[in-house]
Amino acid sequence: MDGRRDVPSWPLDTGEMAGRIRTHDWAATPLGPIVGWPDRLRGAVDICLSTPLACLVGWGDELVQIYNDAAAALIGAKHPDALGRPARESWAEIWPGLGPLIEAAYAHGEARRIDEFALRPDRGRGPELGYFTVACGPVRDADGAIAGAQLTAIETSDAVAARDALRASEERQAFLLALSDALRPLDDPGEIEAKAARLLAEHLEAGRTACAEREAGAAPHDGAAARGPGVPFAGPGDLVASPSGVEPARARTAQEAALVQDTAERTRNAVERARAEDRLRRKNAVLEGVNRIFREALTAASEEELGRVCLAVAEEVTGSAFSFMGEINAETDRLDDLSVSERGWAAFTMDDPNFPYGKVPTGFRIHGLYGRVLRDGRGLIANDPATHPDRIGTPPGHPRLQASLGVPLIQAGRTVGMVGMGNRPGGYRAEDLEAAEALAPAILQAVLNKRTSTALRESEERFRQFTDASSDLLWIRDADTLRLEYAGPAFEAIYGVRSEAALANGAVRRWIERIHPADRARTIAVLRRLRAGERVSHEFRILRASDGEERWIRNTDFPLVDAAGRVQRLGGIATDITQQRRAAERMQVLVAELQHRTRNLLGVVRSVAGRTLAGSGSLADFQRRFEDRLAALARVNGLLSRLDAGGRITFDDLIRSELAAHGVVAPESGGTQVVLAGPSGIRLRSSTVQVFALGLHELATNALKYGALSQPEGRLRVDWRLVRGRREAPRLRVEWRESGVAVTLTEEELSRRRGYGRELIEQALPYQLNAETDYALAPDGVRCTIVLPISTQAAEP
Numbered sequence: 001m002d003g004r005r006d007v008p009s010w011p012l013d014t015g016e017m018a019g020r021i022r023t024h025d026w027a028a029t030p031l032g033p034i035v036g037w038p039d040r041l042r043g044a045v046d047i048c049l050s051t052p053l054a055c056l057v058g059w060g061d062e063l064v065q066i067y068n069d070a071a072a073a074l075i076g077a078k079h080p081d082a083l084g085r086p087a088r089e090s091w092a093e094i095w096p097g098l099g100p101l102i103e104a105a106y107a108h109g110e111a112r113r114i115d116e117f118a119l120r121p122d123r124g125r126g127p128e129l130g131y132f133t134v135a136c137g138p139v140r141d142a143d144g145a146i147a148g149a150q151l152t153a154i155e156t157s158d159a160v161a162a163r164d165a166l167r168a169s170e171e172r173q174a175f176l177l178a179l180s181d182a183l184r185p186l187d188d189p190g191e192i193e194a195k196a197a198r199l200l201a202e203h204l205e206a207g208r209t210a211c212a213e214r215e216a217g218a219a220p221h222d223g224a225a226a227r228g229p230g231v232p233f234a235g236p237g238d239l240v241a242s243p244s245g246v247e248p249a250r251a252r253t254a255q256e257a258a259l260v261q262d263t264a265e266r267t268r269n270a271v272e273r274a275r276a277e278d279r280l281r282r283k284n285a286v287l288e289g290v291n292r293i294f295r296e297a298l299t300a301a302s303e304e305e306l307g308r309v310c311l312a313v314a315e316e317v318t319g320s321a322f323s324f325m326g327e328i329n330a331e332t333d334r335l336d337d338l339s340v341s342e343r344g345w346a347a348f349t350m351d352d353p354n355f356p357y358g359k360v361p362t363g364f365r366i367h368g369l370y371g372r373v374l375r376d377g378r379g380l381i382a383n384d385p386a387t388h389p390d391r392i393g394t395p396p397g398h399p400r401l402q403a404s405l406g407v408p409l410i411q412a413g414r415t416v417g418m419v420g421m422g423n424r425p426g427g428y429r430a431e432d433l434e435a436a437e438a439l440a441p442a443i444l445q446a447v448l449n450k451r452t453s454t455a456l457r458e459s460e461e462r463f464r465q466f467t468d469a470s471s472d473l474l475w476i477r478d479a480d481t482l483r484l485e486y487a488g489p490a491f492e493a494i495y496g497v498r499s500e501a502a503l504a505n506g507a508v509r510r511w512i513e514r515i516h517p518a519d520r521a522r523t524i525a526v527l528r529r530l531r532a533g534e535r536v537s538h539e540f541r542i543l544r545a546s547d548g549e550e551r552w553i554r555n556t557d558f559p560l561v562d563a564a565g566r567v568q569r570l571g572g573i574a575t576d577i578t579q580q581r582r583a584a585e586r587m588q589v590l591v592a593e594l595q596h597r598t599r600n601l602l603g604v605v606r607s608v609a610g611r612t613l614a615g616s617g618s619l620a621d622f623q624r625r626f627e628d629r630l631a632a633l634a635r636v637n638g639l640l641s642r643l644d645a646g647g648r649i650t651f652d653d654l655i656r657s658e659l660a661a662h663g664v665v666a667p668e669s670g671g672t673q674v675v676l677a678g679p680s681g682i683r684l685r686s687s688t689v690q691v692f693a694l695g696l697h698e699l700a701t702n703a704l705k706y707g708a709l710s711q712p713e714g715r716l717r718v719d720w721r722l723v724r725g726r727r728e729a730p731r732l733r734v735e736w737r738e739s740g741v742a743v744t745l746t747e748e749e750l751s752r753r754r755g756y757g758r759e760l761i762e763q764a765l766p767y768q769l770n771a772e773t774d775y776a777l778a779p780d781g782v783r784c785t786i787v788l789p790i791s792t793q794a795a796e797p
Contacts, residue, residue, distance in 0.1 A: 010034070010042070013049040015069045020080055021045065029084045030062050044139045044150055051152070054132075056087070057139065058102060059148035063087040074153065076122035094119065101136045105149040111137035116160055117153075131160040172259055175203050176266060183270040192274055196267040204256060279431075282317070286435050289313035290442040297446045297453075304360060306450050307339025310443040314419055315341060317439060318405060318432045321423035322347045325443070327409075328366070328374065328416055335370065336362035338417070338447065347399045368392035370420050373406035377415040379437050380406045383427035403427045407436045409444040419443060473574040476560070479531055479567045482508035494553065494576045496546030516541035516550065526557060530570045533559050539577065552581045628701060631661070648683035648791045651720055651732060652676070658696045662704055664716070673709065678720035682732055683791040688769045692788065695765055698757030699736050699784060708738035708781045715740040716781075723787065732790045738781025761786070 011018045027033045031041075041059055045066055048055040054070040065087045072079045075090070082090040091098055097117065104110040113135040120127040132153045141147040179199055186192045293310050300306035311323040322344035326335045337360045340348075366374055372390045373380050382388045382404040394401055405428045409417040419440060424432065467474050467488040473495075476486040484506030491499040495514060502510075508527070515523050519540035526536050535558045544551050557572035609626060616622035655676060664674050684692065700709075708714030717737045725731035758775055761784060765771040771788035 011045060011049055013046075015049060017067065017069050017072060017083075018049050020083055021049075021066060024084055026084065029064055030060050031064050031084070038141060038147070040139065040141050040147060044148065048150065054153040054155075056151045056153075057148060058087045058106070058151070059139070063102065063106065063149065065090060071153070073123060074119065074121045076127075098134070101134060102149050102151060105136045105138045105151075106146060109138045109146055111135070116156065130155055130157040132156060168255055172255070172262070175199075175259070176262055179263060179266055180270075183267070186270070187274045187277060189271045189274055192270045193267060196263060196270070200260065200263045204259070282431055282435050283438075285317050286438045289317050289439055293439075293442055293446045294449075297450055300450065303447060303450050303454070304339045306446060308341055310439075310446060311339060311341035311344070311419070314421060314436060314439055314443070315343060317435045318421055318428065319424045320405065320421035321425075322399065323419065323421040325409075325419050326364070326370070326417050329362070332363065333366065334362075335364040335366055335374070335417075336360075337364070348397055369404050370406055370418060373408055373418050373420070374415055377408050377410060379408070379433045380404070381428045381430075381433055399423065405432060405436060407433070407440045409440055411444060411448075417444070471576075475572055475574065477506075477508065477570045479559070479569050482527065482570070484508075484511070485569065490574075492546075494544075494551065494574060495542065496544040514542045514545060516543060526555075527570070530557050530559050531567055533561070533567055535559070551576055551578045553577065628697070648686060649689050650680065651682045651684055651734070652678065652680045654684065654689065654693060655696060655718060655720075658693065658700055662700050662709075664700070664704075664709060673712075673715060675715070675717040677717070679722070682720070682722065684732075685789065685791045688788065691760075691764060691768050692771075692786075695757075695761050695786065698760055699782065702757055702782065703738055708741055711741050713740045714738065714781070722790075725787070725789070730790060730792065731787050734786045734788075736782065736784040736786075738778075738783075741780055 009022065011021055022034070024034075026037075031037065037045075041057075044057045044059075048057050048066065049068050051068065052070060054068070054074050056065050056067040056071050058065050063086055064084055065082060067075070067083070075082050078090055087102060088095055088099070097114070101112050101114055104112050113133065115133050116131045117134045119130050119132055121130060122128070132155050134151065134153045136149055136151040138146045139148040139150050179196060182195055182199060183192050186195060290313075292313055293306075296309040297306050300309060307325050311325055314320065315323050323341045324337055324344055325339045326337045328334075329336050340360060365371075367390075369380065369382055369385060369388060369390050369392075385391055385401045385404045388404075399422075402423045405421045405424070407419050408415045409419065419436065421428075421436065467490075470488065471490055471493070472488075473490040474486070474488040475484065475491070477484055484503055487499040487502050487506075489499060491497065491502055495502070512520055512524065523538070523540050526538050529536050537554070537556045539552060539554045542551050542553055543549070554575045554577045555572050556575075557570065559567040560569040560571050562568050613622055613626075659674060659676075703709040703714075703716055708716045715738070717739070718734065719737075720732060720734045722730050723733045761773050761775050765773050765786060765788065769788045771786055773787075774783075774785040776783045
């Protein structure tokens, strides 16, 4: 150690201060020559020189200071004279703050620290305020006694500045947030500006702060220019905020000026927000009013009721005391009121039979304030109606008009009516006119929609009544998809499916499935023709879904086109013509049968006439016989005429009809002379029944004249039954038996008895009817057997 004192190059450090320490005249200081310094002092100096921090060693009672390069930069102008001098002399200006720290280390051996110690070092730019963390501790000699103190300084200026800036920013943001919170619930621009000015003045501790709005092209306000940092915004018409009444001795900082500008900006935003919200409220009120109008239009019972709703909305939006709505009568060129508001009726006390209470008046001459609105087609505000050039006064009973607002109702560029409002407290404003003009198109559209919907509803009701009453089916399909869109109530009767179910599953495929397979292709082709714009009438068969019955349908189909002539839908009227078809078919059969029967009848009549004439002794005799036989033919034709299509006369009906015509009553009707025995319902062929009836007529006539029915004791029995004929075909066997009388005939009478009647039975029936006959005249009456074919099919002639 002692050897190191002799080394002239100590301290070994190469810095500026190491060189100065080596060359300094330490002998002139209380420390004495450097070679005599104790090791503890040398060690403290080595540590001081080696640290990059500002470091100072004070030694002895005088605290003679030795410092490093970093400390030299802080000492500034006092360097290098401060080297080797007492610390109290070098730091006299800050010793009140620094001295206690050093004395605590040197006198009491305490290590202490001071944070954010303010210094103003001159680093070549003049004194600058800086902040340091300063720490000081004792330095002991070899015996452990305190021989000096070592002080280290770390600059924290940037950290302090950052913290202060952060604190200032937080305070600024806190103020601005509080300002925003305070301004948010306000909606009056003047109130917003006053509140912002008061809060800014309180925050800046200024006497007064003013906010004003600068007109376009104007210079900054005097207060802003003269009293402080008035901060206008970028454009004319923006807000200018300036704290006034500021103490002249203290100028505002840049942060305060920025705060003023931020405050002005937020105030401007709040004012714009309030104005925008006010505009939005008015627009929302209009929109809500429009929604209410169209909502109420759905349920309003009449156009006048809807008008009252529209007027109530207009009164609410504009603050009017009453209102009316009128329409120009195109025929009279006068104004007809469409509706008067409820407030209007409540305010009117008019006692005029021409305008009874509650009845909307009509026929007003177009003049006055409302006439100006109608003629000019523009909205009009008259806040002093009594002095307006178009004033005409008000009729008795009308409330005094203090303010008037009128807006036209315009359709397709033409004024068709107006809405008039009156007596808003304080008069009407431009925004009231704007709101009323925004409502007017909706009011007109709602009224027109109401008229259209009323007309449509009435038309639909007429259409519904028509379709409900019609047995025909009205239907509509989409032309592109062919899906069923409408089907009248007759759908169920015709197709066997409820119209609701048909619409729910309206695919054309389901309809085609119901069409008879033989008619499907032709019906599908009709749809193609309809799509092409052609009108088509056609008939087809369906298999009705409810019972599977085949029905004939006649469709009259037509395309439904839009304004451009494009086919949009297919419509048609379907008629069930099944009964008509059946009637026509029956008529065909009847006509054919009538022709057949007529030919047969004429042949029978001709034959009867010829045979009767040949066997008659005179014209009178011919007339009597011929009329009897014609009566028989008439009776059987009467039976034929009462038959349905395909019907046949049964034998039991024929025999009873013939006997009844002769006054003969069968036992089942209370008689005793005639017995009829056989099954009922045996159908005879229509083509043979006339000749067969003549044969029965001849048997009955002979029985009445000469046989069993000519005497009370005579009896007649007719039996019939079905028997098998050739080829197993059923045939009718009729047995006619007379008894109970003795037949005594002269040769002449016997010859006559062999006349027409017997020839008819024995010759005509076998020839014309393919019948088998056996005729015999027994002593007690006639025995006759007839076997003939019968009808086996409904359509057999």
